[in-house]
Amino acid sequence: MSYDQVLLPSGVASTPAEVDEYLTGQQGLPESEAIAEIAAELNQRNAELPEVDAFLAESPVGGGATGETLYVASDYDAIGHLRGLLFELATPRGYAVYDPQLTWLIDPADSVPVTVNHGGAGEFPYLTRKLVDMWVPELAAPNPYLIVERGPQSYIQTFTDGNGSWALEYRDGGPDRHYGLLLQDPAQVADAIWAWTTGDRGDFDTLPWQRIEF
Template sequence: MNYDHVLVPSGVAVTPEEVDEYLAAQNGVGEVAVVAEMAAVINARDAELPEADTFLGAERVGGAATGNALYVSGPYDAIGFVRALLFEIATPRGYAVYDPQLTWLIDPAGRAEVHVTHGGAGEFPYLTESLAHLWVPELSGPNPYLIAERGEQVYIQTYRDPSGSYTVEYRDGAPERHFGATVEDPKRVAELFWTWAEGNELPDPGWSRVDF
């Protein structure tokens, strides 16, 4: 069984329902130039790999009447690699990555370019306000954490406790600049993440220094 991603232009949809409507409208429309260009890059990257390591197998992407959308399917064990490649190709061209399995639309509009690690889904090259509010409330076992990093020892992270509360910590360059707090409201946690990602001063939910 394969894992699917779809590339769509940034801004054409907000909700999964709107993505589905957009894709339905693109069905049967001739492939646009930017989609053909992205497909060619993906196919070339796959062709560079040894046969045992290809992420498209016998299939190739593109060349179909899907208008402004590009469908990419790959094996489950290559999800991280494929997703990273898609962001590399799509983001500079103003395209979003849609994950139909998780119904996540990862749109680069208004992004903060921080490295994000989602405990349940892997790594992402940016954060947006909408993603923060999508991801934080949905954190669940076995790895209910989210980390955003700007550089070495500069990050914010949260872990959702079994009780439903969130342990939030941030580090500002060194162990002695590491603070934590317990926050009950996922909306407030998401707001802390986005405030930090934008480079603004964090409000105080009751920070205390974390000693190691």
Template sequence: MNYDHVLLPSGVASTPDEADEYLAGQQGLAETEVVAELAAVLNRRNGELPEADTFLGTESVGGAATGAVLQVSCPYDAIGFVRNLLFEIATPREYAVYDPQLAWLIDPAGRVDITVTHGGAGEFPYVTKALLDLWIPALVDPNPYLIAERADQVYIQTYRDPVGVYTIEYRDGSPDRHFGTTADDPSEVVALIWAWATGAKLADTDWKRIEFEPEQRR
């Protein structure tokens, strides 16, 4: 059984239902030049590997009458690698990555290029307001956290506890510039992380400096 990702043009859908409708509408249409180019890159990269290390769930991708859409299947143990590769080749071509299993539409429109670690799904190369609106309310055990990192020692993170309270912390270059607060409302958490990501002033909430033990000051 394989795991599917779908590449589709940025902006053609804003919800999973719209994405599914767009995919259905592309069936039977001639493959576009961009899709052929994306498929060629994936097939070449896959073909460069020993057979035991290949990452496609099919012999090749592309060459089908799917219009501006490209479906990419992979084994479950290659999900992280394939997703990172799709971002690498799709984002510069203004293509979104749709994960139908999670019902996540990851569109680069309006993105901020920072490293984001989602506790349940791994790393992503950018964040958008729409992704924060999707991810933050749905953080659940066993890894209910999200970290957005601009540089070493420059990040913001949140953790949702079992009763739904969020701890939000940000570090501005060193342990001496590490502050935290809490919130019950996920929309407040989204607003804080998005403000930080875009370089806007953080809301005047109850930020407290967090003190670390000497052995933790790294």
């Protein structure tokens, strides 16, 4: 069984229903130049690997009448690798990544460039308000955490016990500046993570943070 991911232009859709409508509307249209370039690079990188290490479930990709979209699939053990390549090749060209299995639209519009580690889905190169609002309430076992990093000693992270509590911690330069608290509202957790990510420390600093000793 393969895992599908789809490229489409940033900003053309904001919901799964709008994504489906856009993808349907692109069927039969000539492949765009940018999509052809991305597809060619994916095919080349896949071909450079030994067959046992190939990341495309079906190759070559591209070359169809799909307009400004590109459908790619990988085996499950290559999901993160392929997603990383899509971010590398497509984000600078203004494309979003859609995951139809999770109905996640990962759109770089209004994003902040940080390293995001989603316990259930791997690493992402940016965060948006929509993503943090979507991800935090959905965190679940076996890896119910989300980490947003600017650097090794500058990060914010949350972990949920699955029973309505979210541990939220941030580090501001080193172990001696590590703070945490417990919250019961995932929306408040998402608000705090987004405030930290954007540098909006107004409401963030009014939370009842307590220093964590190591």
